[in-house]
Amino acid sequence: MKPDKKVPVSEDEINFSVNGDLYKVRVQSNWTLQYVLHDELGLTGSKELCNEGACGACAVIIDGRPVLSCMTLAIECDGQTIETVEGIARAKHPLVEAYVKHSCMQCGYCTPGFIVTAKALLDKNPSPAEEEIKEALVGNLCRCGTYPQHIKAVLEAANNLHRGQPI
Numbered sequence: 001m002k003p004d005k006k007v008p009v010s011e012d013e014i015n016f017s018v019n020g021d022l023y024k025v026r027v028q029s030n031w032t033l034q035y036v037l038h039d040e041l042g043l044t045g046s047k048e049l050c051n052e053g054a055c056g057a058c059a060v061i062i063d064g065r066p067v068l069s070c071m072t073l074a075i076e077c078d079g080q081t082i083e084t085v086e087g088i089a090r091a092k093h094p095l096v097e098a099y100v101k102h103s104c105m106q107c108g109y110c111t112p113g114f115i116v117t118a119k120a121l122l123d124k125n126p127s128p129a130e131e132e133i134k135e136a137l138v139g140n141l142c143r144c145g146t147y148p149q150h151i152k153a154v155l156e157a158a159n160n161l162h163r164g165q166p167i
Contacts, residue, residue: 014078018043019087027074034058034069037084045085045112056140059113060084066120068139085112088119094160095119098153106144114140118154126161128154 009028016023018041027036037043037060046069047057053071060069061083089096095115098104105111114137121128121136128136133154142150 012075014075016077016079017081019082019084019090025074029073029075031074032070033060033067033072033074033077033082036074037069037082043084043086045089046116047109047112049109054141055110056113056117056137057110059116059140061116061120061123064120064123066117083116083119085116088115093119094157095122095153098157098160099150102149102153102156104146104149104153106146110140110142110144114142114150118150118157121154122158122161127158130155 009030011026011028013024013026016025018037023041025036025040027040031040034046034048037046038048046060048070049055049057051070053068056068058068058070059066061067062072062077062080093115095118099111099115104114117137117140118133121133125132130151133151137147137150137154140150
């Protein structure tokens, strides 16, 4: 959703890294990170579903931590390192193949948020237990109800990472 242009806002320039690429972007103070990634940079993987931080579809990784891009102001991201589902896919992370293999998506709208959140978990904990995976993914909603498949996919990706699959 495009930010309201009727509200008086300031404009500033921010510098950040997204998926290893450096960007210098002029942003308005009320623009969300989700808006900047999607509409200004053309990275459409992060989805805007609820626009109120309740579904997890807009998740990205900022400096190693999963965050909701619809609830993060872009102006706060100056100097940050951001990773999106596009970067994870480009790196051929084992999560992507595991998500396909285990049919984790039906409509697919939630999938980028789940993959990003799972990647952040595996970066911190390369051998998570099932309960740890459930806890990490608790903020991600799937309207199709494929929750059990997400657990299987994350466990398989963790096993593949241990066997030397590329990250």
